[in-house]
Amino acid sequence: GSELSIRKSLNGRFFVIDNIIKGYVENGNGEKALHENFMCVIVNVKKAKVEQSLQLECDGVWNEQNEWVSSGSVVFAP
Numbered sequence: 001g002s003e004l005s006i007r008k009s010l011n012g013r014f015f016v017i018d019n020i021i022k023g024y025v026e027n028g029n030g031e032k033a034l035h036e037n038f039m040c041v042i043v044n045v046k047k048a049k050v051e052q053s054l055q056l057e058c059d060g061v062w063n064e065q066n067e068w069v070s071s072g073s074v075v076f077a078p
Contacts, residue, residue, distance in 0.1 A: 009066040014051065014078065015043050016068065018058070042068060042076050052076050 008015040019039045024032040040058035042051045052075075054060075060070030068076040 007062065009062045009068075010064065011066050013045055014062075014066065014068075014076075015045065016040050016054075016058070016060075017043065019053065 006015045006017055017040060019041045021037040021039065023035055025035040026032050037055075038058075039053055039055045041053050043049070044051045054068075054070075054075065057068070057070035057075045060068045060075060063069050063074075066078055067074045
């Protein structure tokens with residue numbers, strides 16, 4: 001990840017961390033170009049499992065109900 005901090009839920013059971021995927025993509029001419037996909041994931045600490053992958057909602061915050069909220073909408077609810 002590229003963030004210096006992990007954004008954990010108030011109850012500490014979930015956290016959000018950046019997930020940057022890099023790899024080479026080949027075009028129709030056989031040329032390769034480096035491609036980056038910037039995402040984040042919500043991880044369930046107790047189950048050691050990725051609950052959800054996000055792309056546009058990574059700038060959210062945890063609310064009092066331990067839900068991930070982005071642009072005024074709940075994106076993840078436990």
